Amino acid sequence: MSLITPVLMSGGTGSRLWPLSREAYPKQLLPLLGQGSLLQETLRRVSGQPLFGAPLVIANAEHRFLIAEQLREMGCADATLLLEPFGRNTCPAAAVAAILASRQDPDSLILLMPVDHCIGNVPEFQAAIEAGRTAAEQGHFVLFGMTPKAPATGYGYIQCGECLEDSRIRQVLGFKEKPDASTAKSYVESGTYSWNSGIFLLPTRRFLEELRRLEPRLLQACTQSVDKATVDLDFLRLDPSSFQNIPDISIDYAVMEKTSLAVVVPMDCAWSDVGAWSALWDLASKDQDGTVSLGDVVALDSSGCYLRSDGPLVAAVGIQDLIVVATQDAILVAQKERDQDVKKLVDQLKARGHDSAVQTTRVHRPWGFYQSLHMGERFQVKRITVKPGEKLSLQKHYHRAEHWIVVNGTALVTRDNEQILLRENESVYLPLGCVHRLENPGRVLLNLIEVQSGAYLGEDDIVRLEDVYARDSNDGFERMRHRLTVA
Numbered sequence: 026m027s028l029i030t031p032v033l034m035s036g037g038t039g040s041r042l043w044p045l046s047r048e049a050y051p052k053q054l055l056p057l058l059g060q061g062s063l064l065q066e067t068l069r070r071v072s073g074q075p076l077f078g079a080p081l082v083i084a085n086a087e088h089r090f091l092i093a094e095q096l097r098e099m100g101c102a103d104a105t106l107l108l109e110p111f112g113r114n115t116c117p118a119a120a121v122a123a124i125l126a127s128r129q130d131p132d133s134l135i136l137l138m139p140v141d142h143c144i145g146n147v148p149e150f151q152a153a154i155e156a157g158r159t160a161a162e163q164g165h166f167v168l169f170g171m172t173p174k175a176p177a178t179g180y181g182y183i184q185c186g187e188c189l190e191d192s193r194i195r196q197v198l199g200f201k202e203k204p205d206a207s208t209a210k211s212y213v214e215s216g217t218y219s220w221n222s223g224i225f226l227l228p229t230r231r232f233l234e235e236l237r238r239l240e241p242r243l244l245q246a247c248t249q250s251v252d253k254a255t256v257d258l259d260f261l262r263l264d265p266s267s268f269q270n271i272p273d274i275s276i277d278y279a280v281m282e283k284t285s286l287a288v289v290v291p292m293d294c295a296w297s298d299v300g301a302w303s304a305l306w307d308l309a310s311k312d313q314d315g316t317v318s319l320g321d322v323v324a325l326d327s328s329g330c331y332l333r334s335d336g337p338l339v340a341a342v343g344i345q346d347l348i349v350v351a352t353q354d355a356i357l358v359a360q361k362e363r364d365q366d367v368k369k370l371v372d373q374l375k376a377r378g379h380d381s382a383v384q385t386t387r388v389h390r391p392w393g394f395y396q397s398l399h400m401g402e403r404f405q406v407k408r409i410t411v412k413p414g415e416k417l418s419l420q421k422h423y424h425r426a427e428h429w430i431v432v433n434g435t436a437l438v439t440r441d442n443e444q445i446l447l448r449e450n451e452s453v454y455l456p457l458g459c460v461h462r463l464e465n466p467g468r469v470l471l472n473l474i475e476v477q478s479g480a481y482l483g484e485d486d487i488v489r490l491e492d493v494y495a496r497d498s499n500d501g502f503e504r505m506r507h508r509l510t511v512a
Contacts, residue, residue: 027133028078029158029226031071032122035064035084035092035140036112040371041301041364044355045335048383053141054091057299058308064140065095070147071136072101076155079103081125081135083118086110089260090391090494108257110265116279117271119227120236120247121263127229134161135232137225137276143308145295153193153292157226160194165288166235166281167226168197170219172293176209179300179365181221181277183289197287200277219291223298225276231286240279246270258495301364302348306331320351331361353386388484391494392417392465395475404478409463411436411471416464418492425479425486427455429463434471437464460490 039052046052053063061069064082071077080101084092086108096104107121119137126133136154144150157167170183181203186196200221204212212218236244246267253264272279281287297304309317309331316327320334322341329346332339336353348364350357359367374382387396392415399406411417411434419439429438430452438445438453439462445453446466455461457479465471489496 026162027130029076029134029136029154030078030122030126031068031080032118032135032137033064033067033080033082033140034115034118034137035082035088036109036118037139037141039141040368042299042305043367043371044352044357044381045333045350047381047385049087050091050385050389051088051141052299054088054095057305058143061099062095063143063299064092065099066144067138067140067142068096068099068101068104070144070150071138072099074151076151076158077136079105081105081107081122082140083107083109083122085112086260086262091389093259094391106260108260108262110263110268112273113268113271114273114275115223116240116274116276117243117247117268119225119232119276120240120244121251123227123229123232123236124248124251127233131230132162133229134158135227135229137223137227139223139298141299142222142224143295143297143299145308146293149292149294153290153294154226156193157288157290159192160189160288160290161226161228164228164231164286165194166228166232166284166286167194168281168287168289169222169224169226170289170291171222171296172291173213173218173220176206176213177220178203178206178209180298182209182212182218183221185217185219185289185291189288194288194290197281197289200282219289220296221277222296225281232280235280235284235286239283240272240274242270243272243274243279302331302350302359302367303361303364306348306361329361355381390417391415393470398474400482403480403482404476405482407475407477409471409473409475411463411465413465413468413470416493417462418487418489418494418496419460419462420487420489421458421460422479422486423458423488424481425477426457427461427478428476429453429455430474430476432472432474434465434469434473435467436471436473437466438462439464462491 035053038048039046042052056062082104089108122135126135153169161167182201184198186198188195249267250263253267255262306317311317314328316324316330318324318332322332322334322339324332324341327341327344331348332341334351336351339349339351346361348359348361371382387394393410393412396408398408431447431449433449436447441459
């Protein structure tokens with residue numbers, strides 16, 4: 026009996042949870058509901074169980090170091106981190122996972138799970154997986170349907186038929202896309218529909234056979250992208266030239282709505298796809314007026330609100346059914362019933378070229394992070410935090426000079442042909458054009474203040490001469506030169 030390979034799909038951007046979730050730091054990497062991120066909680070559900078083997082995490086290449094760090098925090102050393110060069114929906118992710126798993130074991134099973142979901146009843150979830158395992162081993166494609174709690178219009182629905190033999194597994198009679206309110210109400214009242222969770226348990230051999238029949242071009246391109254994949258540090262990178270030929274299509278459209286092999290396991294496990302701020306309001310503890318207050322928040326005579334601050338004080342008086350979310354650089358105010366429109370707002374910010382649509386003020390790197398504290402004409406002040414034992418690339422700048430002042434920890438600074446050891450309250454000057462590197466040789470975090478001065482202070486004024494994280498050597502300079510030429 027083969028172990029189930031958990032496949033954690035981490036490709037979303039979570040734009041409906043802006044400004045907390047950004048493209049560079051999406052919702053699945055945030056601790057929205059507890060101490061761990063949504064990705065870590067997903068991994069925890071399939072860790073330490075005899076049912077599951079080593080996990081496969083499929084992620085955007087831009088998030089690779091963030092995800093690797095979160096896996097390390099979980100003590101997950103056996104995971105494979107597979108990088109997509111760009112998003113191509115869930116069917117290509119499922120196909121690539123099935124190809125990799127089948128090469129290890131032709132009779133393997135894969136459990137596809139989006140990592141941005143919340144499951145309150147983990148034992149029920151695990152029991153449902155166990156119930157679906159027999160059907161999957163017999164060649165069925167097992168979907169997991171969630172018992173509807175309300176006539177939600179934001180979910181797809183599965184029409185459930187009779188139970189198979191003496192089990193909780195039921196036939197799939199059909200799929201219904203996001204319905205209007207009256208149709209959703211009729212679905213819930215009928216008792217024969219489940220929400221489509223997007224979680225699937227698949228036998229790799231049969232699934233690849235169905236793909237060969239239904240989506241041969243997709244399967245061929247996915248196979249080529251795996252065959253030509255390259256190893257980059259601890260990551261497995263799919264081949265971009267092959268991957269770009271893959272159709273952008275969901276597993277529901279490509280396979281599940283066309284196959285005769287689909288079955289469904291209904292379950293009630295307190296599931297949410299955490300798809301909007303109102304979902305977080307549903308899941309959070311509320312005061313006697315139905316208001317959620319998180320962070321530095323003071324509310325007076327306010328009801329039914331979601332108030333959250335990860336930055337400045339949020340003070341509210343006499344408001345109802347509003348979402349107010351504050352970060353260091355942005356504040357969202359929205360009617361709770363219109364929280365799905367936050368994505369449209371983010372699209373508008375992107376169209377205007379607003380950085381806050383994509384990036385947070387704290388920019389994470391494999392060595393730690395930096396955060397802009399203040400910017401003026403021809404100068405910028407940053408905080409830089411470097412993890413123990415890590416170091417930045419050996420680099421130079423064409424348009425700026427820098428001062429580094431150590432706040433705490435120890436810094437080893439390379440400046441051209443010399444090395445300088447700095448301790449708390451000590452500083453160093455890096456003139457324009459010098460070759461330099463920052464390292465943390467100590468056992469505690471290194472925090473320093475960086476003061477930049479010069480004609481151009483963009484992050485693309487970096488020429489990397491050497492980098493332990495295998496990032497491009499001069500892509501930043503090429504982007505900067507193009508930007509200055511166009512300007």
